[in-house]
Amino acid sequence: MIKNFGNLFIVPTPIGNISDITYRAIETLKKIDYIASENYKKTLRLLNNFNIKKPIISLHQHNEFKNIKKIISNLLKKKNIALVSEAGTPTINDPGFLLIRECHFKKIKIIPLPGACSIITALSASGIPSNRFCFEGFIPSKKKERIKKIKSLKFEERTIIFFETARRIKKSLKELLKEFGENRKITIARELTKYWESIYCNKISYIFNKYKKNKIICKGEIVLIISGYNKKKKISEKIKKTLKILKKYFSLKKTALLTSKIHKIKKNSLYKYLLKKQNNDKNKKLL
Structure with missing residues (x-):
């Protein structure tokens, strides 16, 4: 159960283009009591751009442990605080994780806003x-x-x-x-x-x-x-035996489809194998 404390808003800021900030982010920054910021100067420039004046509490990797107590104390006093990073969505490779964890522990409501993320x-x-x-x-x-x-x-x-x-x-x-x-x-x-x-x-x-x-x-x-590693599943002797049997009764495409369902292997790889084998068999006959 969330207790009657202040709310912590996670507010994404632009990663470059100032126009990427959302209306909701601007409205939230206007209404909250404090801003917990990774970069004081950048946050101040952002606030000035939208004529917003709010007290800023510093929260970066060197003072996160120290300043969490101050932020939590304000939240417990029913103050609403916005967490912002230097750019983009807070806590994504940026400070804030420890604060979020402490808020969950204290039953303080966290409200994440969607927005810019590089x-x-x-x-x-x-x-x-x-x-x-x-x-x-x-x-x-x-x-x-x-x-x-x-x-x-x-x-x-x-x-x-x-x-x-x-x-x-x-x-x-x-x-x-x-x-x-x-x-x-x-x-x-x-x-x-x-x-x-x-x-x-x-x-x-x-x-x-x-x-x-x-x-x-x-x-x-x-x-x-x-791109991720392309793990190609080998065509085992068991799979080859299934292909050989089904090929007697169905087309190559149908054979590949049925075998893929039986052995849980990609249909395309089986079809390519069948085509290659068919071409090789034709070449052998010509020789």
């Missing part, structure tokens, strides 16, 4: 499957940790999303090419919603070579999206 914005335009994905934050800056992290994700079947900096992007692309192979698809989205927004999508080898030749500019904030 991860989802980049993913929507990536051309890479978005039905299943994992977000891994920033690629580690130290070489040993970076290689370890990339190796650990080599066989991850979901789409992988990283943040990266312009200073380290070359090193990361080089390691990704080495571990994931040249044909894995990758998208680089930089400076999203801003004037210099750029989205590049191709094989890792192509992107890396273009970057080395300065034909791809990687400045500002970068989101890296990598």
Whole structure:
């Protein structure tokens, strides 16, 4: 049961284009009592842009433990507080998790607002499957940790999303090419919603070579999206036997469809196998 305290509003802010802020976010910032902010200067600029004047409590990675008590104290006194990050949706690779957890513990109501998020914005335009994905934050800056992290994700079947900096992007692309192979698809989205927004999508080898030749500019904030590992299920002798039997009575497409349902394997891979085998058998007869 939620007790009669103040509410904590999670308010997304623009990731670049100021017009991306929602009406609801502006109205919420006007009505609350305090703002808990990751970046005081950026939040103040945002508030000034919409003629909003509110007290700002600092909440960043270096003072989160210390200032949570102050924020919780105000919430318990029935003050409404908005949590904002430097840009985008709060707590996504930003401070705020500890505050949210404490609010749940104290039975303080949390009201999340929908809004800008660079991860989802980049993913929507990536051309890479978005039905299943994992977000891994920033690629580690130290070489040993970076290689370890990339190796650990080599066989991850979901789409992988990283943040990266312009200073380290070359090193990361080089390691990704080495571990994931040249044909894995990758998208680089930089400076999203801003004037210099750029989205590049191709094989890792192509992107890396273009970057080395300065034909791809990687400045500002970068989101890296990598296609997942394509796990191909082998066609076992048992499956081949089923195909052989069904092929006597049905077309190749029907045979592939029925076998896929029996053995829980993708129909397309079975159909390709049948076509290849049929062509090979024809060639043998000609010889």
